[in-house]
Amino acid sequence: MQQQHQAVLILDFGSQYTQLIARRTRELKVFSEVLPFDTSLDRIRARNPIGLILSGGPESVYDAQAPVVDDELFGMGIPVLGICYGMQFMMHRLGGSVEAGHGEYGRARARVQAEGSALFTGLERDQQVWASHGDRVLQAAPGFVQTAESDGAPFTGVENRERGLYGLQFHPEVAHTEDGRQILANFVHGICGCSGSWTVQAFIDDAVEAVRSRVGQGRAVCGLSGGVDSAVAAALVHRALGD
Numbered sequence: 001m002q003q004q005h006q007a008v009l010i011l012d013f014g015s016q017y018t019q020l021i022a023r024r025t026r027e028l029k030v031f032s033e034v035l036p037f038d039t040s041l042d043r044i045r046a047r048n049p050i051g052l053i054l055s056g057g058p059e060s061v062y063d064a065q066a067p068v069v070d071d072e073l074f075g076m077g078i079p080v081l082g083i084c085y086g087m088q089f090m091m092h093r094l095g096g097s098v099e100a101g102h103g104e105y106g107r108a109r110a111r112v113q114a115e116g117s118a119l120f121t122g123l124e125r126d127q128q129v130w131a132s133h134g135d136r137v138l139q140a141a142p143g144f145v146q147t148a149e150s151d152g153a154p155f156t157g158v159e160n161r162e163r164g165l166y167g168l169q170f171h172p173e174v175a176h177t178e179d180g181r182q183i184l185a186n187f188v189h190g191i192c193g194c195s196g197s198w199t200v201q202a203f204i205d206d207a208v209e210a211v212r213s214r215v216g217q218g219r220a221v222c223g224l225s226g227g228v229d230s231a232v233a234a235a236l237v238h239r240a241l242g243d
């Protein structure tokens with residue numbers, strides 16, 4: 001039987017940093033899985049995640065083809081962290097105000113505004129972050145408090161602890177955000193309650209066990225294109241089944 005690990009799901013809105021978010025959570029010994037933004041709520045529930053992260057993305061919430069998720073996502077009782085576009089979308093759909101065309105790019109200074117902020121626990125009140133957004137939040141949605149600001153974004157951080165909803169206008173996953181690792185740790189460990197017991201080796205062991213369980217005493221055919229995905233799959237299948 002394949003072991004079930006605590007999981008954080010990352011919904012991909014098209015950010016160039018989505019896979020980096022996944023990598024950072026795994027470095028914190030938390031299993032993460034990237035799914036398309038339009039993944040159904042039923043499929044999300046079936047994964048039984050302990051937390052959700054909404055990635056950034058290049059669109060504006062006002063674009064006709066902007067990616068959207070069902071508003072019910074914010075009422076599932078699972079902690080949600082919106083990053084960049086993910087935060088803007090959350091504020092836009094929950095009654096806040098988003099202003100188009102006022103971007104902030106590159107290094108910025110985030111100034112923590114709220115005492116007892118869950119995301120900024122244990123961090124300096126003034127810190128360097130990495131911004132990359134074309135829109136900005138002008139007013140937080142009802143029930144949210146401002147947790148940080150920057151020169152270019154009056155709401156660089158927001159949270160509604162009662163509902164378990166959090167937002168960051170900057171990217172904690174990139175190296176240019178000095179305390180980004182701790183911010184993500186505060187979310188996955190402190191807010192979501194992840195134990196931090198998952199490892200890459202555990203994933204390999206689970207994958208090998210799953211292949212053996214499915215194939216049994218039969219034979220398997222592996223199509224190897226030479227790309228990374230199929231090469232990893234081939235290595236796992238070979239470890240599970242041998243020649």
